[in-house]
Amino acid sequence: MNGPAVLVLEDGRIFRGEAYGATGAGLGEAVFATGMTGYQETLTDPSYHRQIVVQTAPQIGNTGWNDEDDESSAIQVAGYVVRDPARTPSNWRSRRSLGDALADQGVVGVAGVDTRALVRHLRERGAMRAGVFSGDALAPDAELVERVLASPPMEGADLYGAVTTREPYVVPAEGIRRFRVAALDVGIKFNTPRMLAARGVEVHVLPAGTTIAQIEELAPDGFFLSNGPGDPATADGPVELTRQVLERRIPLFGICFGNQILGRALGRGTYKMRYGHRGINIPVVEHATGRVAITSQNHGFAVEGEAGERFDTPFGAAEITHTCPNDGTVEGLQALEVPAFSVQYHPEAAAGPHDAADLFDRFVELMDDGRAPGRHRLTEEGA
Incomplete structure (x- = not known):
């Protein structure tokens, strides 16, 4: 993790954390996934294309990233939000850390987020447009909200x-x-x-x-x-x-x-x-x-x-x-x-x-x- 990062929702709610994976910006629809395992399959599932996935399980990345469990040729999500990423992965099939896999494929993540509060918010307000921002993409909050509001919604999306x-x-x-x-x-x-x-x-x-x-x-x-x-x-x-x-x-x-x-x-x-x-x-x-x-x-x-x-x-x-x-x-x-x-x-x-x-x-x-x-x-x- 390196430097500050934010998740910005279209209703103006902002969740702050630390950069995880690549730095930059990613725009998509914020959704939450409830699986306690299977993050590699989730991230490479084409059904998640142009979505910012929030993991409800608090600890993510414990088993690292292997070369066997991808469900497509690349990570498909527009961004990734987790609470407590593993510092050191441990699994006999692991070839790299989850953070390294995200960075290698240019996927912007945010770690250290109160994902419980975030999921409760999405359950009450519904899935919505969002953006993840870190590094040089960071800007005043109002500007980031405007970027999110200018992005296309999932309804009507031909993907x-x-x-x-x-x-x-x-x-x-x-x-x-x-x-x-x-x-x-x-x-x-x-x-x-x-x-x-x-x-x-x-x-x-x-x-x-x-x-x-x-x-x-x-x-x-x-x-x-x-x-x-x-x-x-x-x-x-x-x-x-x-x-x-x-x-x-x-x-x-x-x-x-x-x-x-x-x-x-x-x-x-x-x-x-x-x-x-x-x-x-x-x-x-x-x-x-x-x-x-x-x-x-x-x-x-x-x-x-x-x-x-x-x-x-x-x-x-x-x-x-x-x-x-x-x-x-x-x-x-x-x-x-x-x-x-x-x-x-x-x-x-x-x-x-x-x-x-x-x-x-x-x-x-x-x-x-x-x-x-x-x-x-x-x-x-x-x-």
Whole structure:
């Protein structure tokens, strides 16, 4: 840590601390993440692009930074705010400190902040525009507030194009290839193709601008919609591609941003949440079974709907399959007459609990069922 640093919120509240990582300025949306572990996966998750992440866990950086747990090719956050960073990391896989990783990648952090007070403020006022400033970027408070107010809000932000792959690539199946999946990258995490590959799936990761003709050329057994950042109301291209996939009855599975894209393709609206769900301890209820899973999540937008609701779509009936018992947020969708389902959380569990890993098995079953026309229901009722 070196010199003073500040976190400035758009409502004028300022939290002071010390510089951590790189010095300079970072602008984004201030959000809090509740995971006590998994900071490396959080920081490299493309869903956090242009967000300033506040860690609720007071001690951060104890296990350092390794070369195995990145979920993308770089740290994605616009800034990082912690209370008590580790002075010396200790883990057999650690290759550098968290502070060094932030500095090496130009990510501005603030340490020594009263993160309890900060999180309480964000819970009351909601996620909001913010800036982190240190070094030469420091200026009078009023000037820094003006810089934050001049920055774009997350609502209406079109960000998935900034994190998608520029060229297609393939993650081969482990062992015998059972299926081929076209995965639309609107912010995919590295562990997702690995989870599919472990189930005999060859994953073709495709840029966000991929066309239906390119999908058909691959002749995939399934189509995957990834997680990603920004406002789903801006994702008109992926939504139209999803509609075309549904028309062709290609088995479809979506997570997080992909859940919102499928929701829009089915005719549902989306909305900005007050402060969103970010962490690895968020409960979700599956209505068909009553099963509760503890899940990993990162989203500030959600699909409109209520628990168990059935609704008409251009592709037949659909239903809300999962919700969060904390606030009623829609956590899953399923089309009943075409082979498609999605969840709002992260079953790849990087980082996070493994309660939802079976969703990848359900996707494999859906693709297997797709080879026998008429068997597309995921619930026991339609099996």
